[in-house]
Amino acid sequence: MTSHRIGIIGYGAIGARVAEDIAAGKVFGAELAGIISRRAAATGGSAVEHPGPNLTLEMALERCDLIVECAGQQAVADYAETILSAGVDFLITSIGALADHDLAERLHACGPGRLFMTSGAVGGLDLLGAGAREAAFTSVLVSTTKLPETLVQSWMDTTEVQRIRETDGPLQVFLGSAKDAAQLFPRSLNVAAAVAEAVGNWDSVQVRLTADPAATLTSHVIEASGPSGEYKFEIRNNPSPDNPRTSGIVPFAVLRSLEAALGERGGLV
Ligand SMILES: NC(=O)c1ccc[n+]([C@@H]2O[C@H](COP(=O)([O-])OP(=O)(O)OC[C@H]3O[C@@H](n4cnc5c(N)ncnc54)[C@H](O)[C@@H]3O)[C@@H](O)[C@H]2O)c1
Structure with missing residues (x-):
């Protein structure tokens, strides 16, 4: 099994649970490389307790094979092209960012990193x-x-x-x-x-x-x-206890998507 180094953007209701489960070894083929957190940036990286190191985007591009966005549509618009162009895979939760047709076209054409989208709060x-x-x-x-x-x-x-x-x-x-x-x-x-x-x-x-x-x-x-x-x-x-706008199941959908994107084991696809 290959171990893939994972970075997380955003340490809120979704990102915190995703980071904790990766750090706890619950995602097959994944290890936590670190977290890009606005709160960490605001405090100089010192006052926020994370299960992994705080990273800048530049550090994450060097250290990660795949980055998970758990931060919002603006983060997709701001970071996606840089991440994909650097050859790092990008799994996004804020799929609504792709309503911007021009951005969507650019991202679907961008590489060599691959763009993944989680099924998030829905099925089917x-x-x-x-x-x-x-x-x-x-x-x-x-x-x-x-x-x-x-x-x-x-x-x-x-x-x-x-x-x-x-x-x-x-x-x-x-x-x-x-x-x-x-x-x-x-x-x-x-x-x-x-x-x-x-x-x-x-x-x-x-x-x-x-x-x-x-x-x-x-x-x-x-x-x-x-x-x-x-x-x-x-x-x-059920809404997330940490953020009523987010459904509680979403971090677990992200973890499932992540494991599928890493492709280190079979199962229902
Ligand atoms: N696909 C889905 O079904 C689905 C469902 C719910 C939410 N979402 C998306 O997930 C996002 C996160 O949801 P949440 O409930 O965890 O939100 P949250 O507000 O609890 O946490 C988001 C965190 O990201 C941080 N952040 C924002 N921009 C950042 C940036 N540029 N760099 C670093 N950190 C940044 C914020 O400071 C905050 O701590 C939402 O904005 C939404 O777009 C997707």
Whole structure:
């Protein structure tokens, strides 16, 4: 077995768990090279307890075979080309960054490092990818329901914010293209972005966002139909105890994706 050196960007709800499990030897074929953390940078690298050393991006490029992004869409936009061009593989959680068509085109063409995307908070992407390979889907709808506060955005006027915060039942906040959703609700788009990447066509994906004060679980319903068949996946995730905007399962999806990307053992692919 080859040991692959892994770097993590971002030490929040996702990155901390991913780093801890790699450091504890729970990912087959992986060892933790270190963490690029904004908090570490802000404190000169001294005051943050990590299971591995703090790295700058330059250090990570020298020391890592693969870097995992657990930091946000801006980190993908800022670092991806540098990482991939240096021949380091890059596994991203913030797939919504690829809603920027120009960036997506550049990253899909960039190398020699390889770009990987985690399935994150959703499932069924394998089947959607297989169906899209047979023939393009005719319709794809991703319906996400979350607690109202997580859908409030800085661009909204006070009437809209009040309408969302004070709703006493399910309230549709957005219905439109995945591309528009990406601009308007960037933090709620990673799931739709993963679906768009699975079906290979952002223009075919519609997004519906619903605020529901009773939504203690974040739900995603993915409906797709096309020549290969009709599919409906319903996912209901518990929020992360560390970040209510993130589903608790996401770090474990990242760990699974990481092991698959390293390719050091067989299993369900
Ligand atoms: N694919 C999915 O299903 C899915 C689901 C949830 C979240 N996400 C993505 O994962 C990201 C992280 O989620 P989280 O819950 O861990 O967030 P979090 O806010 O708990 O942690 C993010 C951490 O990254 C750090 N950070 C941000 N930019 C950085 C940079 N340029 N360099 C170094 N550190 C940086 C922040 O300071 C913070 O500590 C989210 O922004 C989201 O885009 C993806």
